[in-house]
Amino acid sequence: LFARESTFVKGVVAMSGLPPADRIEVCFAGRSNVGKSTLINALTGTKALARASNTPGRTQEINYFNQGPDLYLVDLPGYGYANAPLPVVEKWQRLLKQYLSGRPTLRRAFVLIDARHGVKDVDDQILRLLDTSAVTFQCVLTKVDKVKAKDMENTLKQVRAALAKHPAAYPEIVLTSSEKGDGIETLRGIIAGLS
Numbered sequence: 001l002f003a004r005e006s007t008f009v010k011g012v013v014a015m016s017g018l019p020p021a022d023r024i025e026v027c028f029a030g031r032s033n034v035g036k037s038t039l040i041n042a043l044t045g046t047k048a049l050a051r052a053s054n055t056p057g058r059t060q061e062i063n064y065f066n067q068g069p070d071l072y073l074v075d076l077p078g079y080g081y082a083n084a085p086l087p088v089v090e091k092w093q094r095l096l097k098q099y100l101s102g103r104p105t106l107r108r109a110f111v112l113i114d115a116r117h118g119v120k121d122v123d124d125q126i127l128r129l130l131d132t133s134a135v136t137f138q139c140v141l142t143k144v145d146k147v148k149a150k151d152m153e154n155t156l157k158q159v160r161a162a163l164a165k166h167p168a169a170y171p172e173i174v175l176t177s178s179e180k181g182d183g184i185e186t187l188r189g190i191i192a193g194l195s
């Protein structure tokens with residue numbers, strides 16, 4: 001599945017701009033700067049397919065990528081970006097809500113959580129939104145290369161406790177480092193298993 005070529009399809013700012021729902025898709029949600037775009041690059045084995053950056057709020061559109069002919073990878077704009085003006089935040093929340101509950105071909109939403117920080121309030125808001133949206137969702141910890149094994153145990157405890165409040169969440173938590181490659185093959189396998 002992932003041996004096939006990935007290409008950028010389009011950036012979308014409204015539901016009306018979504019590409020035809022003619023194949024399955026998975027999306028990547030998470031706080032600004034958590035590593036969504038970098039993870040898509042790691043999964044597809046590319047360096048700069050999805051634009052990653054140190055500037056939070058870099059990805060402002062819903063970005064669609066082809067992964068071979070049968071799958072879309074969807075990079076969502078980050079939430080919890082403190083400097084974003086309120087109207088922008090509200091517009092984005094509306095779009096996210098519409099997307100998560102209104103995209104019939106969305107097979108799984110991956111919620112990315114920074115392994116150094118665990119589940120924050122803004123993450124919990126997204127988890128609550130997902131509770132009501134009928135899409136299966138799964139937690140992916142990012143940047144595990146930045147966390148010592150001992151601290152990782154604490155993060156995992158905290159994330160498991162947070163997920164326990166969301167029975168619809170898929171129980172397996174995927175630990176990843178886009179930098180070092182940890183968990184990338186596992187995540188590819190999970191995505192391949194959905195098609």
Ligand code: GTP
Pocket residue numbers: 030031032033034035036037038039051052053054055056057058059060076077078079142143144145146176177178179180
């Ligand atoms: P927005 O588009 O603003 O929502 O951010 P994003 O979630 O797409 O984050 P992005 O992929 O742009 O990554 C943010 C920063 O984190 C970049 O400087 C990345 O290099 C860094 N980063 C991402 N993944 C990892 C990782 O696994 N390990 C380390 N050490 N750094 C990472």
Ligand code: MG
Pocket residue numbers: 036037038051052053058059075078
């Ligand atoms: Mg991004």
